[in-house]
Amino acid sequence: MAPNSSRRLRSPTTEAPFARYALMTAAFLFLALFLLLPLAAVFIEAFRKGPGEFFASMNDPDTLAAIRLTLLVAVIAVPLNLVFGMAAAWAIAKFEFKGKAFLTTLIDLPFSVSPVISGLVYVLLFGAGSVLGPWLKSHGIEVLFAVPGIVLATVFVTFPFVARELIPLMQEQGTGDEEAALSLGASGWQTFWYVTLPNIKWGLLYGVLLCNARAMGEFGAVSVVSGHIRGLTNTMPLHVEILYNEYNFVAAFAVASLLAALALVTLVVKTVLELHYGAEIAAGRKH
Amino acid sequence: MDVRVSNIRKEFDRYPALNDVSLDIRSGELIALLGPSGSGKTTLLRLIAGLEQPTLGKIFFGNEDASHRTVQERHVGFVFQHYALFRHMTVADNIAFGLTVRPRGERPPKTEIRRRVSDLLDMVQLSGLEKRYPNQLSGGQRQRVALARAMAIEPKVLLLDEPFGALDAKVRKELRRWLREFHDRTGHTTVFVTHDQEEALELADRVVVMSQGQIEQVGSSDDVYDRPNSPFVFSFIGDSASLPVTVADNAVRFQDEPIGIAPKANDIQSGSGTLFFRPQDVTLVTDPATPALEGRVATSRRLAGTRIADLDISRQGESHHVEIEIPLDAQAATGTIIRFKPTRWKLFAE
Numbered sequence: 001m002a003p004n005s006s007r008r009l010r011s012p013t014t015e016a017p018f019a020r021y022a023l024m025t026a027a028f029l030f031l032a033l034f035l036l037l038p039l040a041a042v043f044i045e046a047f048r049k050g051p052g053e054f055f056a057s058m059n060d061p062d063t064l065a066a067i068r069l070t071l072l073v074a075v076i077a078v079p080l081n082l083v084f085g086m087a088a089a090w091a092i093a094k095f096e097f098k099g100k101a102f103l104t105t106l107i108d109l110p111f112s113v114s115p116v117i118s119g120l121v122y123v124l125l126f127g128a129g130s131v132l133g134p135w136l137k138s139h140g141i142e143v144l145f146a147v148p149g150i151v152l153a154t155v156f157v158t159f160p161f162v163a164r165e166l167i168p169l170m171q172e173q174g175t176g177d178e179e180a181a182l183s184l185g186a187s188g189w190q191t192f193w194y195v196t197l198p199n200i201k202w203g204l205l206y207g208v209l210l211c212n213a214r215a216m217g218e219f220g221a222v223s224v225v226s227g228h229i230r231g232l233t234n235t236m237p238l239h240v241e242i243l244y245n246e247y248n249f250v251a252a253f254a255v256a257s258l259l260a261a262l263a264l265v266t267l268v269v270k271t272v273l274e275l276h277y278g279a280e281i282a283a284g285r286k287h
Numbered sequence: 288m289d290v291r292v293s294n295i296r297k298e299f300d301r302y303p304a305l306n307d308v309s310l311d312i313r314s315g316e317l318i319a320l321l322g323p324s325g326s327g328k329t330t331l332l333r334l335i336a337g338l339e340q341p342t343l344g345k346i347f348f349g350n351e352d353a354s355h356r357t358v359q360e361r362h363v364g365f366v367f368q369h370y371a372l373f374r375h376m377t378v379a380d381n382i383a384f385g386l387t388v389r390p391r392g393e394r395p396p397k398t399e400i401r402r403r404v405s406d407l408l409d410m411v412q413l414s415g416l417e418k419r420y421p422n423q424l425s426g427g428q429r430q431r432v433a434l435a436r437a438m439a440i441e442p443k444v445l446l447l448d449e450p451f452g453a454l455d456a457k458v459r460k461e462l463r464r465w466l467r468e469f470h471d472r473t474g475h476t477t478v479f480v481t482h483d484q485e486e487a488l489e490l491a492d493r494v495v496v497m498s499q500g501q502i503e504q505v506g507s508s509d510d511v512y513d514r515p516n517s518p519f520v521f522s523f524i525g526d527s528a529s530l531p532v533t534v535a536d537n538a539v540r541f542q543d544e545p546i547g548i549a550p551k552a553n554d555i556q557s558g559s560g561t562l563f564f565r566p567q568d569v570t571l572v573t574d575p576a577t578p579a580l581e582g583r584v585a586t587s588r589r590l591a592g593t594r595i596a597d598l599d600i601s602r603q604g605e606s607h608h609v610e611i612e613i614p615l616d617a618q619a620a621t622g623t624i625i626r627f628k629p630t631r632w633k634l635f636a637e
Binding site: 176177179180181182183184185186187190194195198199 | 385388439
């Protein structure tokens with residue numbers, strides 16, 4: 001055979017160079033146009049009038065209140081969903097019981113339902129026309145148009161993240177390690193703490209990260225229950241909308257850039273976790 | 288410690304996995320639970336450990352009823368089929384686990400735990416590997432770490448589920464011998480599950496042959512091999528041939544022709560049954576007047592010091608094949624007629 005014949009020998013799954021470059025260009029152009037450009041625009045708008053104006057708009061009391069409220073909501077909602085999600089995943093992955101398929105479907109409900117409806121559910125439950133709302137109000141507890149309503153809506157919307165991350169992982173790991181720990185005399189709590197939790201820690205962290213990003217960024221459901229009271233019930237996404245509607249672009253984009261930065265940090269940590277967590281899963285499969 | 292299993296029934300979704308199983312395990316004994324998959328052998332092991340609860344029946348440890356004790360309270364060493372080593376812990380931490388999870392009052396001091404771990408590693412011949420993680424070990428090493436971990440809690444009873452199932456043939460043989468020595472040295476009451484009869488016969492003091500959720504026979508290797516008490520045990524353990532026969536006029540008959548053997552005193556004296564014999568327990572019959580089984584060689588193969596002939600003994604249309612051992616110098620070309628009769632055999636009534 002002539003040595004130049006190797007040029008024609010290509011891996012059967014590889015396209016011609018022309019097709020490859022055309023596809024890659026198309027993909028990158030699309031990403032640039034629809035993802036990178038808007039993201040860059042947010043930061044450019046935020047700094048349009050210089051960093052001074054950027055930090056001045058950040059220092060606005062209403063903006064600071066919105067940031068505080070967002071952090072507060074995340075600090076309550078994420079741990080709650082960490083516990084609920086882990087409990088649900090534990091139940092589904094390690095036990096057989098009636099209604100398991102139903103529970104699995106139910107966990108996905110917040111993903112399949114429009115966030116507006118998630119919000120409206122709480123208006124119906126705790127509004128002036130409901131049974132619960134006036135009763136709670138008479139006891140001095142405001143749910144709607146107050147922090148509890150925002151937390152409830154956020155918990156509802158972000159519930160699936162941790163559970164969905166853990167269920168397949170825990171199902172794959174089975175109950176062998178737990179049985180081993182129990183047979184060695186460990187209590188249920190020790191088994192969970194020393195065996196189950198270390199086995200799922202990376203998956204759990206990953207789920208918490210996604211849950212947190214959504215808890216801070218949720219707009220629809222929170223918008224319905226918040227009442228948009230400036231300085232009191234406005235989270236960051238809601239505050240961005242108000243500023244924008246007032247043509248206060250620099251301030252709107254300044255707050256938006258904070259949210260975008262959070263998204264970028266989440267993305268980076270997620271990628272790092274995936275590298276690590278992928279290796280853990282592979283190690284788990286080896287024995 | 289004696290372990291007594293008494294009239295155990297275990298159902299999964301109303302399907303019985305074990306049905307009225309009773310078994311006495313003597314202190315210090317090495318017992319094999321042997322059976323095909325689905326025979327309930329692993330379920331029985333898990334019931335003894337307390338990893339499953341019986342539907343009916345009781346389990347005694349010594350004289351105490353352990354049926355309602357939790358797996359932690361039973362204090363057994365359990366070695367899982369796939370070892371279930373804790374992958375995020377080092378070998379030393381894995382072995383120490385059973386000691387470190389003890390309540391503060393009963394927990395040995397750290398130095399004592401370290402000493403015990405190093406003794407156990409010595410015992411399973413893995414010294415120097417304490418800092419390794421399970422995924423850095425070979426299958427045989429993991430197996431021994433799992434054993435050391437189970438031994439660390441000084442169990443009264445050692446239970447092993449398919450201990451050599453996931454290992455290659457050579458390591459399997461070595462570990463088998465090693466486990467026997469280990470048992471003789473430590474003297475634990477040991478129960479292991481296997482589907483490999485060679486393993487069970489070679490290793491165990493007594494073999495428990497199980498089938499379809501019931502115990503078929505309990506006995507030494509010689510008992511279950513030489514004196515099988517049921518057609519299942521005869522065909523499951525070792526090679527065997529079986530023939531549908533009838534008994535009449537003090538002769539065992541195959542398709543109405545006498546085959547040269549008479550029923551023993553406690554066999555059926557008339558009616559139909561199944562005759563079992565092993566390939567090596569036959570003798571060739573040369574005198575054409577003597578009644579015997581007669582067959583045509585279908586194939587034959589050389590096997591170490593003997594030759595195995597596959598004989599077609601069909602008469603009257605029904606197809607029957609048996610394999611027998613014949614002397615190396617016997618004629619065994621395909622089509623040769625061979626006449627033989629079993630020297631040791633067992634007749635099971637229909």
